[in-house]
Amino acid sequence: MKTRDEEALLSHIATLLGSPEHAGNPLRDALQDLYQQHCEQREQVQRLINISDRYQLLAMEARQVTQARYEDSLRRQRKLSRISDGYQALMRDRNRALHQASTHDPLTDLPNRRMISERLEALVNERRGFTLALLDIDHFKLINDCHGHDVGDRLLVAITRTLSTTLRDYDLCARWGGEEFLLLLANTDLDEAQPIVERLRACLADVTICTGDQKLSVTISAGLSQHRFGEPHQATIKRADQALLDAKRAGRNRCLSNIS
Numbered sequence: 001m002k003t004r005d006e007e008a009l010l011s012h013i014a015t016l017l018g019s020p021e022h023a024g025n026p027l028r029d030a031l032q033d034l035y036q037q038h039c040e041q042r043e044q045v046q047r048l049i050n051i052s053d054r055y056q057l058l059a060m061e062a063r064q065v066t067q068a069r070y071e072d073s074l075r076r077q078r079k080l081s082r083i084s085d086g087y088q089a090l091m092r093d094r095n096r097a098l099h100q101a102s103t104h105d106p107l108t109d110l111p112n113r114r115m116i117s118e119r120l121e122a123l124v125n126e127r128r129g130f131t132l133a134l135l136d137i138d139h140f141k142l143i144n145d146c147h148g149h150d151v152g153d154r155l156l157v158a159i160t161r162t163l164s165t166t167l168r169d170y171d172l173c174a175r176w177g178g179e180e181f182l183l184l185l186a187n188t189d190l191d192e193a194q195p196i197v198e199r200l201r202a203c204l205a206d207v208t209i210c211t212g213d214q215k216l217s218v219t220i221s222a223g224l225s226q227h228r229f230g231e232p233h234q235a236t237i238k239r240a241d242q243a244l245l246d247a248k249r250a251g252r253n254r255c256l257s258n259i260s
């Protein structure tokens, strides 16, 4: 029954029950009880509906609070993970920069003494053959003294560029000291290394830089030595250094090999 019909019926019954005209009707008491009972049940149902509505409202509010908390925590987690990603990228960059700084020379960007020493030690441990060439710029002090340290630096960088482009991909060239470079020619014996270093010497002699209206170039001296199996790499370097000294003493601008 529709609520409006029910309301009309109840109102009609109430009118009937209140009318003195029906006071003696034998069905009046039964109708009165029925009316009473119906009204009580109606109130009870209404109370249940109210409780159920409140419960659903509370449940909905609880769901909304939970959802809001979940979204908030998700936002925080995303923010944290963005911060963590950024931090990790920063650490990666820092580590890369630190590694580069600890293994490379800042002026020329060539591998430094530490890096080539580690490579040499590895080659010795693996019992792989190699030849070393120690290169030294002739009279470099004169360049610094006559033209200044900045010009000396530019010349070092220009020489480095030619060294890097002239060598084979698998050779390694490191800045060994101020104006000294150490070339590692892996899997190469002295006979093969000599023409390579000679060619390099010729290329380096062609390197020029301009300062004012002057063009500057330099020559280099080189000492070569082949690694002997079983000896530490320092011994091979020492022999290359001795050959370099011989090249300097013999007048510079030449390559000499240590075959002793």
Ligand SMILES: Nc1nc2c(ncn2[C@@H]2O[C@H](COP(=O)(O)OP(=O)(O)OP(=O)(O)O)[C@@H](O)[C@H]2O)c(=O)[nH]1
Pocket: 107, 136, 137, 138, 139, 140, 141, 142, 144, 148, 149, 150, 151, 152, 153, 156, 177, 178, 179, 248, 252
């Ligand atoms: N511009 C510049 N000069 C450097 C650098 N490192 C070392 N030097 C200079 O290189 C010069 C090396 O001089 P010496 O060892 O006397 O040798 P040299 O004048 O080249 O003479 P020889 O080796 O005997 O031919 C010094 O003047 C150092 O100051 C550098 O990074 N930049």
